Structures are given as structure tokens and as C-alpha cells.
Amino acid sequence: MRIFKFGGASVKDANGVRNLVKVLEAVGHEKIVLVISAMGKMTNAMEEVIDAYFNEESQLDDKIQVVVDYHKAIINDLFEVKNHDVHHKVNKLIEEFRGFLMWNKSPKYAFVYDQVVGYGELISTTIVSSYLTEIGMTNNWLDVRELIKTDNSYRDAQVNWDSTEQRVSEKVEPAQLNITQGFLGSDENNFTTTLGREGSDYTAAILGYCLNAKSVTIWKDVPGVLNADPRHFKETQKLEQISYREAIELAFYGASVIHPKTLQPLQQKEIPLHVKSFVHPEAQGTTVGKGKKIVPEVPCFIVKKNQVLLKLSSLDFSFIVENNISDIFKMFHDYRLKVDLIQNSAISFSVCLDNKFSGLKSILPELEKRFKVTCHEDVSLYTIRHFDEQAVESVLNGYDVLVEQRGKETVQLVVK
Ligand SMILES: Nc1ncnc2c1ncn2[C@@H]1O[C@H](COP(=O)(O)OP(=O)(O)O)[C@@H](O)[C@H]1O
Ligand SMILES: N[C@@H](CC(=O)OP(=O)(O)O)C(=O)O
Numbered sequence: 001m002r003i004f005k006f007g008g009a010s011v012k013d014a015n016g017v018r019n020l021v022k023v024l025e026a027v028g029h030e031k032i033v034l035v036i037s038a039m040g041k042m043t044n045a046m047e048e049v050i051d052a053y054f055n056e057e058s059q060l061d062d063k064i065q066v067v068v069d070y071h072k073a074i075i076n077d078l079f080e081v082k083n084h085d086v087h088h089k090v091n092k093l094i095e096e097f098r099g100f101l102m103w104n105k106s107p108k109y110a111f112v113y114d115q116v117v118g119y120g121e122l123i124s125t126t127i128v129s130s131y132l133t134e135i136g137m138t139n140n141w142l143d144v145r146e147l148i149k150t151d152n153s154y155r156d157a158q159v160n161w162d163s164t165e166q167r168v169s170e171k172v173e174p175a176q177l178n179i180t181q182g183f184l185g186s187d188e189n190n191f192t193t194t195l196g197r198e199g200s201d202y203t204a205a206i207l208g209y210c211l212n213a214k215s216v217t218i219w220k221d222v223p224g225v226l227n228a229d230p231r232h233f234k235e236t237q238k239l240e241q242i243s244y245r246e247a248i249e250l251a252f253y254g255a256s257v258i259h260p261k262t263l264q265p266l267q268q269k270e271i272p273l274h275v276k277s278f279v280h281p282e283a284q285g286t287t288v289g290k291g292k293k294i295v296p297e298v299p300c301f302i303v304k305k306n307q308v309l310l311k312l313s314s315l316d317f318s319f320i321v322e323n324n325i326s327d328i329f330k331m332f333h334d335y336r337l338k339v340d341l342i343q344n345s346a347i348s349f350s351v352c353l354d355n356k357f358s359g360l361k362s363i364l365p366e367l368e369k370r371f372k373v374t375c376h377e378d379v380s381l382y383t384i385r386h387f388d389e390q391a392v393e394s395v396l397n398g399y400d401v402l403v404e405q406r407g408k409e410t411v412q413l414v415v416k
Helices: 014-027 042-055 057-078 085-103 109-117 119-134 161-171 200-210 244-253 260-268 322-334 360-368 389-396
Strands: 002-006 032-036 177-181 184-186 192-194 215-220 241-243 273-277 286-289 300-314 338-344 348-354 371-385 401-406 410-415
Touching: 002 014, 002 200, 014 057, 014 119, 032 119, 032 200, 042 057, 042 085, 042 109, 042 119, 057 085, 057 119, 085 109, 085 119, 109 119, 109 192, 119 177, 161 200, 177 200, 200 215, 200 260, 241 244, 244 260, 244 286, 244 300, 244 371, 244 410, 260 273, 300 360, 300 389, 322 338, 322 348, 322 360, 338 401, 360 371, 371 389, 389 410
Parallel strands: 002 032, 002 215, 032 177, 215 273, 241 286
Antiparallel strands: 184 192, 273 286, 300 348, 300 371, 338 348, 371 410, 401 410
């Protein structure tokens, strides 16, 4: 079997859905599992619904209406028949999460988030599946929550591999075109869980692993994995081949084209991962697999914006060593601050953090009880793999370098 993942960008409108069909016609549509994300930016729109529910209830209906209108426009464009069954199916899903929000008693944000946010994926797969059926492509729609079982760490659920493997092998039809949602799973009480934002790549890898797939392909709006994010760098080069190890390194440092958790299950079974253009499905793309580290061998640039640099110094000139470093790391873990870089000297300790769960405000007073704290917000972290001096120079242009760290293959620069 082959696993195909189509992200939000690929199904952002009716033409995107038609193009998905063209891709399937070009590369075959049997013995496939299609993993599809929410359409366009609908996960962000669902997050706004949840935020309104918790913080500004007067906005709730308007926020839900944005989701309704977006999908309705796509359905009206795709289906000629006015009262096509797809309207009924999508309305039912919308009423499901509206009803949940009406009756919910749980004050727990992460739990409520997971029960609601995934309707983006449930709706998108319902629309795509109905469209495929309409044009004569028989398909098997699967609720991924019945396949992928996880613990109950809402918003960052961990997969229970044994029961997932068993369910996947029972429910996926190996000879057919199967279609299911990315990003979601369910816990032992059958509540919906999510695998973390942008987690649909990981879903494709989980299914690939459980089905011993021949390959996993992520269809993108770019020709493959580039040596830098084209939104931040003018000149980029496509990488032809990357080893699993190198791809894991790139994803770890923040190359957002592949979700970091995706590589590990594939590497374990040596399943190749193709990143290909949904505009030119016949073109080669990038293959992540066994073999050469990186082809061509060029510097790879990764930038993370809006990071925080904290410098902690002891108040009494005592050393910062194992015991206080372990306390500091426990605090970062508790406040969900992701550590991107560390540098320590005898009496100080610098750390570049990702504040995506907004833990910074709460941790600062805690740290200030024990250390002198200097905090630079809104810094950028540049990582260059396989760097040379020219590559380093090219990213510096006028920035102030706050921290520099060099290894044999990687240089990291925190700049303001
Ligand atoms: N190293 C990279 N190579 C290719 N694309 C990259 C890279 N880093 C960031 N991107 C960006 O990732 C985008 C595709 O990801 P995304 O929009 O999240 O797609 P999807 O919705 O399909 O998951 C590309 O349009 C590109 O701008
Ligand atoms: N829809 C989810 C999961 C995902 O992976 O989406 P995409 O494939 O569009 O990045 C998100 O936006 O986080």
C-alpha cells in the first residue's frame, strides 16, 4: 500500500479538490490510504471558535459561521445538485460540535480543544470522499479515531502502538482507496485527541508503519524539501535525497516542511518518504530514505522567529551546575517552554526558548526568585546545517548576534 497525505494548502478550495483527483489519476488510486488535513486555514478558524467559547462567547456564532461559510462555498462549487447528500453530512458534523459546546461542562481547555478542533478534518474528508464518489472513484471513508488510539494528553497525544496496529490492520481495506483524517486519534474512553498542530504528516507515518506501506508521499505546494524556507529566503535549492538521520536533524531544528515526529516510525521500517509537488505530480520531488546523507550537499538554513532568549546568572556567584540546571529544565517542562539552544558558563546559563504555549509570563517570577534574569523577546534563531563561512555571512546581514554556537556540521545563531 501507499500512503498519500494532502495538507490544508492542497485542499484549500474546490480547485484544490479537483487537483487532488488529477494527482490520483496520474499516480494511481488503488491500494492507497489518503490522509487529509482541514481545508486551508480551517484549523486556525476552529481554534478561534474554541477561543470564543472560552473567552468571548458573544463571538461564538460568528466564528462558527466562518467555518460553515467556507465549506459551503467549496461544496457549492464542487456539487451541482443543490440538495446533495454532502450538505446533510457536513451540517450534521457542524451540529455535532455546536451541540458539544452547548452541553459541555468541562472547564479544561485542552480537552475541549481536542473535542472540537478536529471537525476541520472530519468535514474536509467528508467533502473529498463525497466528491470522489460523485465522479466515480469508489472510496472507503474511515474515522481515524477508530484507528489511532492514544493516551489522554490532549493536544499532544502519545500513540498506543499495539492497539493502533491491530485496529489499522482490521479496518483499512488494502485493495481499495481509503480516505481518512490527519491529526486525530482517540483515547481509551473514545474522546478525541490530537497529535499536535501540523500532525497530519505524523498520521501518514503512523498508518504507513502499521500497514508496512511501500511508501508515504506528502503532496505539497513546493517541488520538494528545499534547503531553506522559501517564505524567508529568496534563493532556494531543491534537495533530491536526504537520509532519515539528516531529515530528523532538519525537522528537529525546525524545518517546518516535515513534522518532526514523522520520520521515526518510517525510519524504523525503512519506508521511503516522498515529498512531491501536487502541481507537478510526475516530477521527482525529494526522497527521504536509506542512503546518502544529503544530495546535493548544500548548506541548509532553518529560521525560527519570535523566540525568547533568557540569560540566567547566579545571584551569589555560585556555579550553575547539575542541581540548578535540572531544576531549571523541570520548570521549562512544567511551563511547556520548548528549549531550542543552550549555552552555559560557570555562573550563567543562556537558553533560547519557543514560547508557543505562552508559559514565559508565569515562569519569569519563579526564575527571578533564584537567578538574575535577562530576557530578550522576539529574537530569531538561525540554524545552518553543513555551513560554510559564506552561508553564515549571508544570514547575518546587519543583525546583532546574541549567541553563537558552532559544531562540526551545524552552526546556530541567536540574533536580534
Ligand atoms: N525547507 C522547506 N522546503 C519546502 N517548503 C518549506 C520549507 N520550509 C518551509 N516550507 C514551507 O512549507 C509550505 C508547505 O507547508 P504547509 O503550508 O504547512 O503545507 P500543508 O498545509 O500541505 O501541510 C511551503 O509552501 C513552504 O513555504
Ligand atoms: N489541520 C492540522 C493538522 C495538519 O497537519 O495540517 P496541515 O497538513 O495543513 O499542516 C493543523 O493545521 O495543524
